Amino acid sequence: MKVGIIFGSKSDIDIMKNAAVVLKEFGVDYEVHILSAHRVPERLTQVIKEMENNGVGCIISGAGLAAHLPGVIASQTILPVIGVPIKAALGGIDALFSIVQMPKAIPVATVGINNSYNAGMLAVQILSLKYLGLKDKLIIYRKEMKEKFLADNEVKFEF
Structure with a gap:
């Protein structure tokens, strides 16, 4: 049970680390690579093949500007690819x-701009179809999230 995380630049680390936060919370292994579809396409292809051979179940890919990286990855694998648009030009x-x-x-x-947290959650949901223990964790997470929301919002408000 493993997820690949690939993004194109060191400057994307602060955005993409939130996917890893989610994966850690659910006990999902992951590997991270900084690769460019334009600058090192041969290395990208090699890493995708290694991921396929090493049990990666889906790939999260962040990209800004032209944002070709997730699509290039999807063109080279049948693994599910989750794209994270990263705010660079034009607000993302x-x-x-x-x-x-x-x-x-x-x-x-595709998730929202800069929302790698949701990409991590979607990866967990995808993997939970195969790994029942992960599915159980996800069900508990959702139940606790709902309970916390209700408890936090039971206060009567007056405007």
């Missing part, structure tokens, strides 16, 4: 559009 809308508008038959699941 350019990256969001680039990632979400993949051509037919090469999908990339």
Whole structure:
């Protein structure tokens, strides 16, 4: 039970580390790589193949600007790919559009701009289809989240 996390630049670490926070919380192993679809495409291809051979169940990929990285990864594997658009230019809308508008038959699941936390949650959900212990943890997490929300909001408000 493992997730790959790939992003294109050291400057993306602060955004992408939130995916790892979620994976740690659920006890999911992960590996992290900083790779560029444009600068080191051969190394990217090699890492994707290694991930496939080493039991990675899905890949989270963050990218800004042209944001080709998640799509390039999806074009080279049948593993589910979750794209995280990273705010760089145009408020991240350019990256969001680039990632979400993949051509037919090469999908990339896409979360909100800079929202690697949700990418981590989606990876947990994907893996929970195969790993029942993880599914149980996810069910407990959701139950506790709901209980906490209700407890935090039982106060009567007056405006």
